[in-house]
Amino acid sequence: MSDELATDITLTGAVAVGVGTMIGAGVFVLPSLVVAEIGPVLVAAFLLAGLVALLNGLVVSELGTAMPAAGGSHHWVTRTLGPLFGTVAGVADWLGLTVATAFYALGFGVYLDVVVELPAIAFGVVSLSPTQFGAVLAGLGFVALNYVGARVTGWTEIALVGFVVTVLVVLAAEGVRTGRLGDVAGAFGGDAVLTATALVFVSYLGYAKVAALGEELVNPSKTLPRAVLGSIVVVTLLYTVLMLVVDGVVDYDALADEAAILAAAEALFGTVGVAVFALVGLAAMATSANVSVAASSRVAFGMGRMGLVAGWFDNVHPRFSTPYRALQVTGALVVVLVAVGDLLTLAVLASALHLVGYTLLAASLVVVRQVPDYEPDFRVPAYPLVALAAAGASVALVFAMGLDVVAVTVAIGVGAIGWYLLYGRHYATEEGLLPKYLGQRAEELPPLAASAVKAARPETVGHRTLVALSNPRTEADLMALGCAIAAAEDGEVLAVHIVTLPDQVPLARGPTYLDRVDEDPRALLDTASEDSILDVPVETRVIYSHQAVEEVFATARRADADSVVMGWRGRPTFISGRAASVADELAHDLPCDTLVLKDEGFDPSRIVIPTVGTDNDALCAGVARVLQETFNTTVTLLHVVDGEGKRRGGERFLEDWADTHDLDAETIVDTSGDVERAIAEAAADHTMLLISATERGLLSRLVRRTLVYDVVEEVDCTVLLAERPGTRSLRERLIG
Template sequence: MSDEELAKDLGPLAALTIGVGTMIGAGIFVLPGEAILQAGSMASVAFVLGGVIAMFTALSASELGTAMPKSGGAYYYVNHALGPLFGSVAGWANWLGLAFASAFYMVGFGRYIARIFGLSGSVGVGPASITVVKLIALVGGAFFVLINYVGAKETGRLQNVIVVLLVAILAVFTFLGTLRAEPGNLPDPTSVVTTLETTGLIFVSYLGFVQITSVAEEIKDPGKNLPRAVIGSVVIVTVVYALVLVVMSAAVPQGFIADVITSGQENPIAVVEVGQYIQGAAMGGALLFGGLLATASSANASILASSRINFAMGRDRIVTPALNAIHPRFGTPYRAIGITGGLILLFIVIGDLTLLSGAASGLHLIIYGLLNAALLVMRYVAPEEYTPDFTVPLFPLLPILGVVFSFALLVFVAGDALLLSFGIAGAAVLWYLFYARSRTEKQGILSEYILSRSEELPDRAVSAATTVQPDGGTYRVMVPLSNPDHEQELITLASAVAKQRGGEVHAVHIVQVPDQTSLTYADEHVDEFGADREIVEAARKDAETFDVPVETHTVLSHRSFEEVFDAATTYDADLVVMGWGPHSHDGRAESRLDELTHDIPCDFVVLKDRGFDASRILVPTAGGPSSDLSAEMASLLRSEFGSEVSLLHAVGEGETREEAERFLEEWAADHDLSDANLLVSDADVETAIGEAAADHTMLLIGATERGLLSRLLRGSLVLDVVEEVDCSVLLTETARRRSLRERLFG
């Protein structure tokens, strides 16, 4: 156990940079020309209005972030407070909103590349043709998806450099433009409706400030610095946007931007033309370079953020947890990134700038409206665990205004984009009702509150909460019984898990019958074949001490261990808890033959019992899928027994200690174990686990990822560790499909 606490090494400036760097991106380098052409001198007002609406949400996000620093950001807040129905809407809107935003950024990236190299026209013939800009966007999008797929990380220093460069370029542009500004150059103002429509178009420029809340645990004095960073980033960005728009409008003759956009030039970028007009080629070149940096950085950040949304949704079973599969080599959620990348490329092909920016804006306005509503619920219900360090002033006025303005602005999003946004929200509702509702189990704070006061509240409210409450089905934990000496420990473990998951225990006593004896005869003479009625009755009594439903079964079979897999399927088990036996000698739950012939039907945990004691739990991890199950089991045992949990990561080959610490911190946050003890060791994996296990009473270790041939030649780390440590060991194996090649070679 380490005596050091998690370092809070992000100061207020570093946190502020995250927000500013996320927002001062593609929007200001792509949309100002369209905004001025649409709203005239009111374009700057449209940006200010967008900032005001973002500010209401920034205040709410600041309070929620200091109270619930969880992976998933806005999705987590909405799902936790309003329940999985609205969580489904928020999750899908956030995921696809980021995909639309990434496509928008990449089309902007394509325009800048085409402008720099003087490229124009189309590639292909007839319906198969595609503009050069979109072709570049597709290539760029595929490149950034690949970067995220293989795990290349954007460093904090690089992000800081990009932010400083962008702010410096815009500051010089604003200063020089101010010297040439003439009020008479301002284009005529437009109507309020047009201004609001422009706000709906450019709101994509305000995405991302909520991302600061995802690093709340790493910020020094987060109660003060987190709100300062979130709110400060919105204020700074709004001021920058407004100044740039005023300068663009006033520093060039009236009609200049309209002429640029309608001049017939194939890839006009108004901010660059204005820069060239103000200060010649140098300023235009700087803006071209800045726009290229901004669009690339924003796209990469959005793709990276989308995988976190997928992870949080998969953990809550809003989407299939299979999306969270980690690449065995790159350590990235490759399926989620691959699907998101495919959507981004599709959106690039089918959408123009107006549709892409409008859809991204519309979907995030839905999220922000729900986020403000989530704050209202958390404050009104006030659960005991909700203790924010920062509270929104003038409550409930400001979050109510956040809800109203976020949803009201949706009306002014461009028609096609508005229909698309509402269509996605409606599809998310249907997705929940027909898919996620039968799988997810998490109940929202709002539903819990309504159902707990069903006699006091209106029948309609209770009926609505009942109708949409999650019905993940009964969680079933199966325990194969054979050895009376370990029955109690296995039932204790299974019952603890079932209790925490609101499920039931199925104790299955498998009686092996000789091949020469028919099962019909055995059924009539069951006592002759070693059926142990006492072990079944003992299992029932032990499970009932945890106040969980228990069913017992006696199964006659010509097989013994192999029958466990069929029984798990028969009783629709979600988890099998079994004792360590000859089948476990190879670092996996199944035997070698079973491993080659089929996949396990559900999650398995195998207990090597040396005295059941869950007071101090150790979970080693390198990010594999089975270590995710280890984390889940540790969390459940902690809830039941008050366990102290430690996470261990051994520094890998080519990995620095700083990278290892950062990995473990992020992994802990993603698995709701941020308060666990974090241990990083420079020793080899086997030594690190052995040394750390000496101070713990239970070791939770994931099944080996090595293939069968590799284990036959080089042995199994799991087996070596199990034999070395003195504490009980819990081997965890997650159900997943593996090809024959993976089974043989890993």
């Protein structure tokens, strides 16, 4: 998966991500705007905005631990409320991050103009002020850095965030030490506190980025909520004290166009303070803008992967392994917004769009809480009051921004719904809990409601078979089997080439690594598309991972596959140098029907099925019917009993079993009681052995060298192993 990081992020690193994303243009440029437009209510505005962020952070923390593989709010909303609302959340998230990037870039331009004198630029009818010119350069620079994959991560990011926070703490501490603080009681006065809160909420955007890190976190069940909530608390406390200091040392009447934080620095530290804080402001806004550019493009990229927007967005650069198409669109929008917008407009629009997403997340939490066996590692306290308060506060802030902002936000939402109905509904890969629940009860709904539910549900294919490819020698046979199974269900094939990278190679560098070793991961998939039979539609995908079988099953869950077809290359294929307990765990949590082909020349003309009547044997019968219809296969059933006196009972069992599964088959009853020998002898007279797991999971039986493993290794014909998943709860289906 080319959009994932390959590092384990600790609590310190996760808090750095949250704090670093939040501390940006908000605190460095908004105080002056708030005072000029509304009045000196900074302390109340920043504190109340922090409380709203904390309410939403609790919701984000639960959803993030419940669905740790998530890529953002649109992913969570899609899996719960369905792809229609997921499209609204995704568009709001994407545009909100893009607008926030423009806001950060414009703030960067303000501070860059303090450090160096910038010129005004005119391009025909378009003219840019010095601040706008600096913002355009910054925006293009951040997009370019993300385009080539140069991102600030790890200890570098922690150090940079630590530097910014330290300098701000020094300013706050000096104000407290000298007693130059504003009037706390007066700070909460005025009638426009809610409007000011809505304006400064943009200063808290970014904590959801921590939740989107998902499985990259060390011990996410504990790290994620601590990092999300901890970063909000740290930033809220820092903002509140800073605003008290600003209120105490800044003369707002004489402020003019100067940034309030620079005026405070000058009052406490002189001209040196101005220079230092100008550089700190540049660093803080550069960090926020860079993270927002990356997050914005990856939201568009993720929506493309889920079929909610054109697949053009999920193209990965062949050299830099970045979502370059999404970055191109994001960069163009940032430049336009910087050229036509101002800090105040960009701030309220970014806040409004994010608040729409947070409202939908609260609704998602209400839906998922209705699942009986839903057991996340972190639960929102005082549910449902906190969820309702989060949604209510988010909606209230949107309306506090004014009817013009509400109108723009509603127009974007309506546009997103229209896009889904015209495009996304035909390509969405997720149905969601709520649409599935309502769809199953359509007859109980009023006619108008039933029609609306039907219109909103995605037009998904009837059956999706995932074919995992790695070996050119077996590719054609695996595709033939996968296409036959999909065609029988009027479905499609998802052919994936999972490229297993060394642990030391980051996932995002997969394409670059393969370029160095002269491997083309697409070549195998191009051949697979050509080898498709029976007019089955084929979707192809390259996925980079440090795991093998684990990634096959994880991809099957994400794609909501109904069956998996994969190759067998012996014991190392399944355990990949990892502990056998990993394979054992996987075996008891298969995502769907799983078929493993040990290919000795794919010839399904004569197959034999050993059966004792298990559910897995029923899967073998279904596969056999497909092979009969597709390849005119002759099927033989084998049943082993202990002693000649049990022959007649065995024959009746096979007759009844064949009738039950509507299978035209010959029968063999072996009375030796030696199951392994009987299977080996029958396999010698057939071209394929179709065998199932029995009392233990298939993979664990293979690892432990039990009967199935020995048979697979010893017979000369092609072997197809089949296993059905155990009973999976709704929670398991939800979180994958």
